[in-house]
Every structure is written in C-alpha cells, then in structure tokens.
Amino acid sequence: MEQDLQARALGLYIHIPWCLTRCPYCNFYALPYSKAAFEDYYALILMHKALVLPMLDQPLTSVYFGGGTPSLLSSEMITEIIEDLPLADDAEITLEVNPIQITSPWVAKLHKSPINRLSLGIQSMFDDELIYLGRKHHAKEIPEKLRILIDSGFENISGDLIYGLPHSSVDTLKKNLDKFLSLPLTHLSCYLLELDQEGKLAADRKLLPEDEKLEAQYKLIRHTLNDAGYRQYEISNFALPGRESRHNLLYWKGDDFLALGASASGYFRGIRYQNPPDLSAYRLQVNSGKALGDEDPAQNEESDYIMMRLRLTAGLNLREFRARFGKDFFANREDHLRRMMQLGFLLKEGDILRLSSKALFISNAVIGEIL
Ligand code: SF4
Known part of the structure; x- marks a missing residue:
C-alpha cells in the first residue's frame, strides 16, 4: 500500500x-x-x-x-x-x-x-x-x-x-x-x-x-x-x-480526534467510539480508567471516509483514497459512479470526485446511493 x-x-x-x-x-x-x-x-x-x-x-x-x-x-x-x-x-x-x-x-x-x-x-x-x-x-x-x-x-x-x-x-x-x-x-x-x-x-x-x-x-x-x-x-x-x-x-477529512465528556464521539487510529450518553455510565467509564468509550459496532472506516469527504466541496481525492485503503475507489464502482455523473449528481475532475451543486441539498440520499 x-x-x-x-x-x-x-x-x-x-x-x-x-x-x-x-x-x-x-x-x-x-x-x-x-x-x-x-x-x-x-x-x-x-x-x-x-x-x-x-x-x-x-x-x-x-x-x-x-x-x-x-x-x-x-x-x-x-x-x-x-x-x-x-x-x-x-x-x-x-x-x-x-x-x-x-x-x-x-x-x-x-x-x-x-x-x-x-x-x-x-x-x-x-x-x-x-x-x-x-x-x-x-x-x-x-x-x-x-x-x-x-x-x-x-x-x-x-x-x-x-x-x-x-x-x-x-x-x-x-x-x-x-x-x-x-x-x-x-x-x-x-x-x-x-x-x-x-x-x-x-x-x-x-x-x-x-x-x-x-x-x-x-x-x-x-x-x-x-x-x-x-x-x-x-x-x-x-x-x-x-x-x-x-x-x-x-x-470531514477522516483525521483523528479524541473526545472528553458524556455522549461525545471520537475517532482514533481507525476506531470510531462514543462515550456513554448517560452521566452514571460515563462516570463508570472514567472511574474504571477507560480513555475511550464504546466502539461503534456499525463503523466502517472506508464508508465513513467516503461519506465525510463527499460532504466537502473539495471532494474526495482518489489518490489519497488509494494511499489510505490500498484500493481504487473509482475503478471498483465505475459503472455506478458514471451513472451518477450522467444524472448530474457527481463530478469528476482528474483525481477529484465531488458532489455537483444539484446534489448538495439532497446529499444524504446521493451519498447513500454511492455507498
Ligand atoms: S437545548 Fe439543545 S439546542 Fe438548546 S442550547 Fe442546549 S444543546 Fe443547544
């Protein structure tokens, strides 16, 4: 990689x-x-x-x-x-x-x-x-x-x-x-x-x-x-x-952040987690010496990355994706992504893939389709 x-x-x-x-x-x-x-x-x-x-x-x-x-x-x-x-x-x-x-x-x-x-x-x-x-x-x-x-x-x-x-x-x-x-x-x-x-x-x-x-x-x-x-x-x-x-x-860039406080979410070295959204449970976590809350069972680093990067107008850089995940995002979904481009929801300029202005208001639905 x-x-x-x-x-x-x-x-x-x-x-x-x-x-x-x-x-x-x-x-x-x-x-x-x-x-x-x-x-x-x-x-x-x-x-x-x-x-x-x-x-x-x-x-x-x-x-x-x-x-x-x-x-x-x-x-x-x-x-x-x-x-x-x-x-x-x-x-x-x-x-x-x-x-x-x-x-x-x-x-x-x-x-x-x-x-x-x-x-x-x-x-x-x-x-x-x-x-x-x-x-x-x-x-x-x-x-x-x-x-x-x-x-x-x-x-x-x-x-x-x-x-x-x-x-x-x-x-x-x-x-x-x-x-x-x-x-x-x-x-x-x-x-x-x-x-x-x-x-x-x-x-x-x-x-x-x-x-x-x-x-x-x-x-x-x-x-x-x-x-x-x-x-x-x-x-x-x-x-x-x-x-x-x-x-x-x-x-949005998929960088790391740690989280202090009840209900706060963090993302650290590929693990997405949340501290308990409840004061007693949070107190228990801290008193037992646990720095990180419970891992999110639904986490998927690759999907999270795609979802977050596409929120940015700078879009998703396909080279950066390859460097991080060791695979070619565009080639793996080419037919599907090209259809989204034909429908006018997605733009590709060189290595950059991003939502079109038409897709921004309905971004959740569009990103859901891409995933
Ligand atoms: S009640 Fe909710 S919206 Fe209002 S200030 Fe508190 S966190 Fe913000």
Whole structure:
C-alpha cells in the first residue's frame, strides 16, 4: 500500500451537555443546569483528560468545546482543561457560546483563557423565530454583543443560522441573511430545522415548507453567502478565505480526534467510539480508567471516509483514497459512479470526485446511493 499522502491531524473535542433551558427543537443530549452537578461533571472531565493525555503523541491542531452550552464553563475552568495539552503553535481553540452570556465583564475574563475562536448560536436575526426556537436572546442585541467581542480581541467568530422554519420563505430568509451579513462574522454554519417525530414541536412538522421551497432557501443561502465572499467548503458551512473551521475539517477529512465528556464521539487510529450518553455510565467509564468509550459496532472506516469527504466541496481525492485503503475507489464502482455523473449528481475532475451543486441539498440520499 502507498503511504498516506499526508500525516493525519489530531484534535480534541470536549462535550459540556448542560444548558440553561431546553430548546424545544433540540434532540441533542442536553441536561438542565445545576451548579453542583456541573462542577461534579467538570471534575470528571479533568479525570478523563488525565486518561487521554498519554495518548496525545502529536500536537493537537484543534480543541473544540461543544455542547450543550460549554460557555457555562468559567474562563479558569477552560484554562485548566487546556493548560497541559500538547498544542500546535497555531492550534485553533473554539468555544461554542450562547449569546445571552456575552457581557463586557464575561468577555474580559474569557479573553484571559486560550480560546481563539468562538461559535455563536445566533440562529436568527428575527425575534419571532428566536422565540419559536426557544432562544433567550434578542436579535437587536447581537450587533452590540459582537462589538464587545471584537473590541476585546476576538476576531475569529462563527455564527449559526437555522433556516426552514414554519412559515419561512425565500423572502424572510433573504432579510435574515442580509442582517447576518451586516455582522463581523468570519464563518457561517447554516442548518435546516429538523423536527423530531417525538419532539415537542412534532405537531409543527406539517407547517414546515415543502422540499422544493426548502431547496430554494438552501440555494439562496449558497448564492448570497458566496456573493458576499463566504466560500462554501462543506454542505452547511461557509467561511471567509482561511477561516474554515479547522476542527470540523478533521471530521470531514477522516483525521483523528479524541473526545472528553458524556455522549461525545471520537475517532482514533481507525476506531470510531462514543462515550456513554448517560452521566452514571460515563462516570463508570472514567472511574474504571477507560480513555475511550464504546466502539461503534456499525463503523466502517472506508464508508465513513467516503461519506465525510463527499460532504466537502473539495471532494474526495482518489489518490489519497488509494494511499489510505490500498484500493481504487473509482475503478471498483465505475459503472455506478458514471451513472451518477450522467444524472448530474457527481463530478469528476482528474483525481477529484465531488458532489455537483444539484446534489448538495439532497446529499444524504446521493451519498447513500454511492455507498
Ligand atoms: S442550547 Fe443547544 S444543546 Fe442546549 S437545548 Fe438548546 S439546542 Fe439543545
């Protein structure tokens, strides 16, 4: 087998599953905040880190605090988690932030920690949508909160946007996007609202725009952000040049990442695993000295790699695939892939195979066909 064309990067994800309130559309593992339980969990994270530290045999290119609401961690806690990690000189260290927490004193403290990238759960610049989503901040506060962040030296800031809400349209989304574009964001993640059949908003599923209308909203996002200089580099992600999320790129490129925290998933040396999505079981894992959670029984490194790489607009590099798996991806599926190309879902340019713009909105179905 040829050698990997490039060494794999290594990152660390830290999951903080606590939230001040539960958003009605949320289907993540999230727990109601209580100070005592939160501090207890923090102690577990430090113990878990001690188990993972000996495995960090190369510098971390990224550390990502996700949730839940990881901005519930104090600046001192964040610093303590990061302080003895082996970091690359230019490591990206991201914190997801609930906008409601952003005040000048809070930001001044946060600035003393090693965090150098923020991801803000803005979700919408319309209050009626924020209320629907159960978010507690107000749209008109967002520009001021960003000013506080920028003034204190944070300049790499991503914003989340949720589209496809009941009663939304291309027109309402256009106004929302214009407001987002007036903000000093370096990166935007745009997610389609999905309402779980079992969730609190299940009855509203019938109010969601039809697929065609959702596709028109997705196209609007792509074109509007592209025209404003945000390059789409993944199905839901857009960045100013050089501001792509280095941590999320680890996932999509099939690089390694270790995971601290209940329910957090990791991928290390070909093994995909998940820490238990349950506090007692997670405590048991850490107390028994296990750094990695349970292996995913459905894992298949090759399929995972194909699925993740095709999410990137840069696509799947057939030479890199051959170097990693010792086989020819295109030759092995040539008839099938050529049919997908004739249907206009797939493009091949030299060694690069990628989804066409027509396939991006229905990427799951298209990638499922390819696999
Ligand atoms: S803040 Fe995020 S994780 Fe917490 S309930 Fe809301 S959507 Fe879920």
